Amino acid sequence: MRVVHYLNQFFGGVGGEERAGMRLEEREGAAGPGRLLEQLLGGNAKIVKTLVCGDNYAVEHQDEVIASVLKKVQEAKAELFIAGPCFEAGRYGMISGALCSAVQSELAIPVVTAMAGENPGADLYREALYIIDSGPSSAKMRDVLVKMAELAKKLVAREEIGLPGEEGYLRRGLIRDEFVEQTAAKRLVDMIMAKVTGGPFESEMVPTSFEPIPMPPAVKDLSKARVMLITDGGLVPKGNPDRIEGSAATRWGAYSIEGLDDLKGDDYEISHGGYDPRFVQEDPDRLVPLDAMREMEREGKIGKLHNEFLSTSGLANPLSNTRRIGREMAEKVKKEGIDAVILTST
Amino acid sequence: MVQITSALPIAKMVGSNRVVLGHGIVHVAGDASLSFQEEKELRRNLVRDALKALQSAEKE
Amino acid sequence: MRLTLARHPVTDIRFETATRLEGTSLFVDVEELRRNILEDDSLRNVDFETVCPGENCRAAPVFDIIEPRAKEAGGSQDFPGILGSPVTAGMGTTHLLAGAAVTVLGERAAGGSGGAIGRVLEMSGPAAGGSPYSSLNHLIVIPHARSGIPNHAVQKAYRVAGLKASVYLARAALSQRPASIETFDPVGPTEKGHEGLPRVAYVGQIFSRQRKPEVDEQILYGANTDGMLPVLLHPDEWLDGALVPSYYSSLGGAETYFYQNHPVITELYRRHHARELNFVGTVATIAGSDNEDRDRNCRAAASLVKWVLNAEAAVLTKYGGGVPHADLAETARLLEGMGVRTAVMVSDMSRDRRVESALLFNFPEVNAIVYCGGNGTSWNAPQVERVITGSPEAGEALAGLREIGAYNVAGVANQQGASRLRAVVY
Numbered sequence: 001m002r003v004v005h006y007l008n009q010f011f012g013g014v015g016g017e018e019r020a021g022m023r024l025e026e027r028e029g030a031a032g033p034g035r036l037l038e039q040l041l042g043g044n045a046k047i048v049k050t051l052v053c054g055d056n057y058a059v060e061h062q063d064e065v066i067a068s069v070l071k072k073v074q075e076a077k078a079e080l081f082i083a084g085p086c087f088e089a090g091r092y093g094m095i096s097g098a099l100c101s102a103v104q105s106e107l108a109i110p111v112v113t114a115m116a117g118e119n120p121g122a123d124l125y126r127e128a129l130y131i132i133d134s135g136p137s138s139a140k141m142r143d144v145l146v147k148m149a150e151l152a153k154k155l156v157a158r159e160e161i162g163l164p165g166e167e168g169y170l171r172r173g174l175i176r177d178e179f180v181e182q183t184a185a186k187r188l189v190d191m192i193m194a195k196v197t198g199g200p201f202e203s204e205m206v207p208t209s210f211e212p213i214p215m216p217p218a219v220k221d222l223s224k225a226r227v228m229l230i231t232d233g234g235l236v237p238k239g240n241p242d243r244i245e246g247s248a249a250t251r252w253g254a255y256s257i258e259g260l261d262d263l264k265g266d267d268y269e270i271s272h273g274g275y276d277p278r279f280v281q282e283d284p285d286r287l288v289p290l291d292a293m294r295e296m297e298r299e300g301k302i303g304k305l306h307n308e309f310l311s312t313s314g315l316a317n318p319l320s321n322t323r324r325i326g327r328e329m330a331e332k333v334k335k336e337g338i339d340a341v342i343l344t345s346t
Numbered sequence: 347m348v349q350i351t352s353a354l355p356i357a358k359m360v361g362s363n364r365v366v367l368g369h370g371i372v373h374v375a376g377d378a379s380l381s382f383q384e385e386k387e388l389r390r391n392l393v394r395d396a397l398k399a400l401q402s403a404e405k406e
Numbered sequence: 407m408r409l410t411l412a413r414h415p416v417t418d419i420r421f422e423t424a425t426r427l428e429g430t431s432l433f434v435d436v437e438e439l440r441r442n443i444l445e446d447d448s449l450r451n452v453d454f455e456t457v458c459p460g461e462n463c464r465a466a467p468v469f470d471i472i473e474p475r476a477k478e479a480g481g482s483q484d485f486p487g488i489l490g491s492p493v494t495a496g497m498g499t500t501h502l503l504a505g506a507a508v509t510v511l512g513e514r515a516a517g518g519s520g521g522a523i524g525r526v527l528e529m530s531g532p533a534a535g536g537s538p539y540s541s542l543n544h545l546i547v548i549p550h551a552r553s554g555i556p557n558h559a560v561q562k563a564y565r566v567a568g569l570k571a572s573v574y575l576a577r578a579a580l581s582q583r584p585a586s587i588e589t590f591d592p593v594g595p596t597e598k599g600h601e602g603l604p605r606v607a608y609v610g611q612i613f614s615r616q617r618k619p620e621v622d623e624q625i626l627y628g629a630n631t632d633g634m635l636p637v638l639l640h641p642d643e644w645l646d647g648a649l650v651p652s653y654y655s656s657l658g659g660a661e662t663y664f665y666q667n668h669p670v671i672t673e674l675y676r677r678h679h680a681r682e683l684n685f686v687g688t689v690a691t692i693a694g695s696d697n698e699d700r701d702r703n704c705r706a707a708a709s710l711v712k713w714v715l716n717a718e719a720a721v722l723t724k725y726g727g728g729v730p731h732a733d734l735a736e737t738a739r740l741l742e743g744m745g746v747r748t749a750v751m752v753s754d755m756s757r758d759r760r761v762e763s764a765l766l767f768n769f770p771e772v773n774a775i776v777y778c779g780g781n782g783t784s785w786n787a788p789q790v791e792r793v794i795t796g797s798p799e800a801g802e803a804l805a806g807l808r809e810i811g812a813y814n815v816a817g818v819a820n821q822q823g824a825s826r827l828r829a830v831v832y
Contacts, residue, residue, distance in 0.1 A: 163830065175764065175830065183825065185751075205761075277372075280372070285389065286385075288375075289375040289389050340400045344375055367697050368696070
């Protein structure tokens with residue numbers, strides 16, 4: 001098995017922080033921790049090349065270093081690429097993650113790295129890669145190398161990779177389905193018995209937390225404000241011209257309400273599978289309250305109702321879509337000089 | 347921004363700051379069981395609450 | 407209330423002139439059964455097929471799957487509120503045909519998360535191993551509704567046809583000796599003999615108000631649950647025909663079979679018998695239609711668990727997708743706040759299979775979660791020798807099937823706890 005190993009200036013034996021500016025160099029064979037790693041990989045594994053680069057240089061010239069490493073890994077006909085272990089070193093973690101990620105996607109060979117959970121490289125790359133949790137201390141070098149070697153061997157052999165706790169990698173935040181021995185009912189009752197008797201239990205899922213959103217200041221004078229209506233209830237013009245998907249929507253639309261005092265069911269349809277659409281189809285104002293807003297506009301309670309409403313479907317929509325849709329809508333809101341938004345959600 | 351929704355726990359969880367309770371999932375700003383006039387009044391009140399929330403500095 | 411189940415194993419089902427159970431062979435007089443079912447004049451005809459365990463076959467769209475069960479005289483009635491008056495279920499002896507099932511096919515898929523194909527009874531191939539139904543002997547019942555009948559009447563006709571067939575088949579066992587008999591211990595908040603053991607309750611959703619039930623949709627003792635508040639039920643009521651699933655259930659679906667063989671209730675009973683816990687009772691709940699409805703129902707359910715059942719712990723399951731998920735979490739949160747420890751069973755609803763997109767709740771105290779899979783898992787759907795469908799249209803939808811998703815395979819993602827498909831976070 002041909003392996004290429006990436007190290008920073010320190011683990012490559014060149015020097016400390018004062019050599020962090022060194023350019024990428026190539027060594028024949030294993031170096032530094034690579035020697036033990038090669039042994040642990042066992043069999044016919046050979047680190048054919050060790051690539052060493054200064055942490056500062058790597059971070060400041062990331063694209064160049066990545067391109068260079070890709071070329072060298074390819075030339076070496078490597079079947080496995082390993083970077084680190086990086087422990088707490090942040091720049092080292094970032095470049096190791098970036099290199100592994102690039103080798104994985106461009107060259108489609110197995111990659112392994114290791115760093116502490118708090119390493120900024122971990123945050124950025126844990127989802128894309130298997131990153132062994134090395135903890136902060138390089139005193140654990142041997143243990144970490146053992147885990148890296150075990151995981152690497154499995155990846156090369158295309159074996160099934162177990163859970164983070166079993167294999168020692170940082171939780172990637174991904175989900176996959178597996179058939180297990182015990183029914184959900186059995187697991188449920190096991191879990192409650194452990195919890196109620198004070199025994200240890202491991203929840204099969206740990207809740208997500210969302211970052212708090214800073215509260216925008218209140219609108220000072222609504223009577224002068226430009227207000228826009230937005231909905232995630234999937235209300236679209238008949239024919240769904242922008243083909244907004246009813247579920248996991250990737251698109252949103254802006255639809256004119258110029259000169260309209262209320263929305264007529266005949267002109268619209270609903271692209272959203274998560275609620276009974278009859279009532280809104282009958283009278284779309286029940287979702288996008290145009291009629292009431294026009295009254296507010298006429299009475300001078302708001303300055304002006306913007307001449308479009310924005311719409312998409314919120315059903316079963318992953319954050320990867322909705323974060324982007326939200327940003328794009330926010331840009332439109334800013335572009336149109338809107339002061340306030342009313343979002344109606346099903 | 348103010349959000350009108352019936353799924354209050356979800357809005358709270360994702361951190362929506364100004365939230366006004368909607369009138370049901372299937373007709374967040376309406377009610378098919380009311381007469382036309384009653385429904386309009388309900389919608390007007392909902393929108394008024396929403397506008398009030400926009401002018402308030404308090405998290406709702 | 408002490409329910410006794412008398413089990414009669416069945417290894418094959420055949421059509422013959424006289425309905426009877428001989429050893430483990432069930433012979434069925436389909437003409438007699440047909441006459442019985444066609445007493446409902448909403449139906450113009452009904453067809454029957456038999457399917458063996460593991461047969462190279464699939465059948466769709468599944469309307470319901472029911473274990474053949476019939477009450478012995480002197481106890482409760484068969485499916486009270488639907489087939490007869492709504493007397494309390496769970497009393498006396500119920501004979502069941504173990505290893506058999508009545509599977510009713512609709513003429514159209516129900517829509518929703520089942521798509522155009524609906525739920526499929528997959529008897530062989532890569533998907534079948536994940537479903538408990540592929541190892542059963544099925545009597546497939548295909549009712550054909552008269553044209554012009556409103557949809558809700560059609561569905562009611564399907565429901566009644568299936569339950570009637572189930573009772574009809576099991577009645578063949580009434581005169582036979584069962585292979586085994588199981589009587590459940592008396593359980594309840596005031597039962598003696600389990601002092602000092604953790605008092606555990608089960609809270610199960612039975613309907614979601616994301617849609618209004620049909621006026622004549624029969625769910626709980628034949629009532630459609632509209633406007634209902636959470637209610638206390640004895641576990642035996644779930645097991646003995648008080649409950650059937652609603653017409654639409656999203657994600658993995660629900661079948662009567664797993665109310666009759668309710669995995670969570672059965673497991674709680676097992677542990678109760680083994681003197682590990684004190685099973686104090688159950689609450690049937692409904693996911694709310696709006697915020698006020700949710701608040702009212704969640705609070706009512708939590709109060710019943712805490713103040714009437716006096717439980718120390720509760721396990722909760724949901725019925726459906728996102729809104730039920732939020733209600734379940736809210737009920738659990740309220741219970742934790744009242745000092746009742748909870749464990750919840752939910753399914754992964756992330757579209758992109760990332761933890762960040764996964765849960766709809768974030769209550770630190772609701773920290774015991776069983777995480778079921780289904781989303782994003784699919785299998786090859788190989789060509790099979792035999793395809794049984796409810797109608798030519800349903801057959802067309804099934805014809806091009808190459809891949810089948812977990813939510814489309816009946817039984818794989820069962821929300822009452824039969825599922826062995828876990829969503830693993832890694």
